[in-house]
Amino acid sequence: MNLKKTAAITLGKTIHKTTQVLKIGGGSAAPGYYALKLYPNLVAELGRQIPKTVVITGTNGKTTTSRMLAQFAGAQGIKVIRNETGSNLERGIASSLIHNSKFIIHNSVDLAIWELDEAAFNIVVPKINPDIIVFLNVFRDQLDRYGEVDTIVKKWGKTLSQVNPSVKIFLNGDDENLLELQKSFKGEVKTFGVTDYKIAGEKRAQLRKKNDLDLEATNIQPQGLDITKFKVKNQNFTLPLPGTYHIYDFLAAFAVASELGVSLGNIKSGLESFSPAFGRVEKLNLKDNKEGYIFLIKNPTGATQVIRTIQDQIKPEDRLLLALNDNLADGTDVSWIWDTNFEDLGFRNIDLRIICSGIRAEDLALRLKYAGFDPKTLETEKDLQVAFHASVKGLEGRLFILPTYTALLKLQSILAKSGIKQYYWKEEK
């Protein structure tokens, strides 16, 4: 063990402790960020010591998928390490490795589950030699950060062409752009998908014939905001999440878990104890027994799916709090809200209270005006804390909160200060 590496890990651990004590922003990326500056080879060296490594990438669903997979593996007794708090860049992985590192070897860990964003994938995969790679989907996301869909797929293909053919690849067979990747990889690729379902914004695979998928969900029965029922391999499953798009996350986790030898029984019991990731259809217990739901929105496809999921569920006494930020982690370009089908919100004619918040609150209000909402019913309050307290005051129904990423982080601290929930990094993992 060289000195610089030890120093990097120690530095990372110190930063981790400090941020936890001071409660500054979860501290998920900072330890890794600084440790990598000191010792750039950290992820490659520590990461390769773990017996099995799974990498999950895609535009939407990475956190939910890796969380589910960790649950399934955990039920089988497999010890898992992952980058939990959605810091899906190399520094997030470094942080997680440092936090778990005993300076020598990760002999207490069996499986690493790394979620990587569209760009970090190409940097990190060659360094850690994963055993399994999952591609969930590819949509237009933050063009300012990731570039166009064609470019993303091209770069993934290039990375895959250099991956050992013994690696197992699982991809969403309903996404035509992803099927393209098969051409770049010499080894075996397995697909998963959902019968008779279309995700708006996804380039649906045209040529796929029935039975072409290696793993398929059928008999989809959405049931309100809390569960979705469906069948896989003639077995009934109940997902504790609304929205058909989450079934893809489940299928990916199911496929990988099966590959790792997790039994069907353990997958089922893992699913039973699964709770949604922070901000991903997270349920809140507000004051006076009122309920709230948080749906992270970050790109047009995901936001449109969220809207489709909640549109039938909203009642006149409910309220809607939307928060749009334009920080780096949100994407500095807010034009994606114009590609999001706010028009689909089916409650235009009911007298619903809608509060627009965040740094670009005015842009949101304007979008809703052009989606057909009466400007008089739209409240604009840039300060999220003020907006949140106004939203819960006198609430008779439920509160639906749709924040972008940094607005979600802010919201978490508002919720913690209000005693509604714990800081997310203190949550049980």
Add this chain to the structure above:
Amino acid sequence: MKITLGYLYSDLMNIYGDTGNIITLTKRAQWRGIEVEIRHISVGDKLKKGDVDIFFFGGGQDQAQELVAKDLGQSGKGKVIKEEAERGVPLLAICGGYQLLGDYYQPHEGPKLPGVGLFPAYTKASFDRMIGNIVIRIQSAEFRMQNEEIHNSKFLIPNSLVGFENHSGKTYLKDGAKPLGTVVKGHGNNGEDKSEGCIHKNAVGTYMHGSLLPKNPKLADWLLKKALEVKYGKEIKLEPLDDTLENQAHQAAVSRFS
């Protein structure tokens, strides 16, 4: 009254949130009792004089852009669009659409892609990615006169347009070409000469996404007014709308970025 909005290559050139422009034109016409028909025009479709009262052309991915460039030439649609613009039919082209309507596009390698030649401008590929919020001051005297109200002193920057740019192509205006405006914050046409966009007759080419028209309603109304005037052959005065939210969003964006 009725107008037909021609959405050029909406299936291929639609990735940057530019659909907000179509939504804005449609709503602002409908709120005034003007009927709107949206016509999607794509590869293989025919187009003739008088079919469309306003053209909209958005940005797309590189691959799509090549396909579209080819179709504009082969189908003859490029020629019709140019003739219609010369006749005064308004047009809004953003980013990729703007580039394709210039003289040509010079990629890093290979031959020039010929453009439609509507805007007296040409574009060269570069290795600089020009990304970020952009504020410009409207330049064209003709356009300014149409927008007296925009001089209103309550605006932080009078005569400003605000949007978001994301391009690596650098566009250069030829002698005598009129830019849409001067860059206050951002890169504009090429990041070198402070010019942004191009205006020719009633056709506007620009790098501004955002979407552009929702936060710049005066430009939207100018396009609508021109469309009706060309179609009905008389001067049109559009009914004013309550633009409180539009102006707030405009102001918020300008104050954040300039």
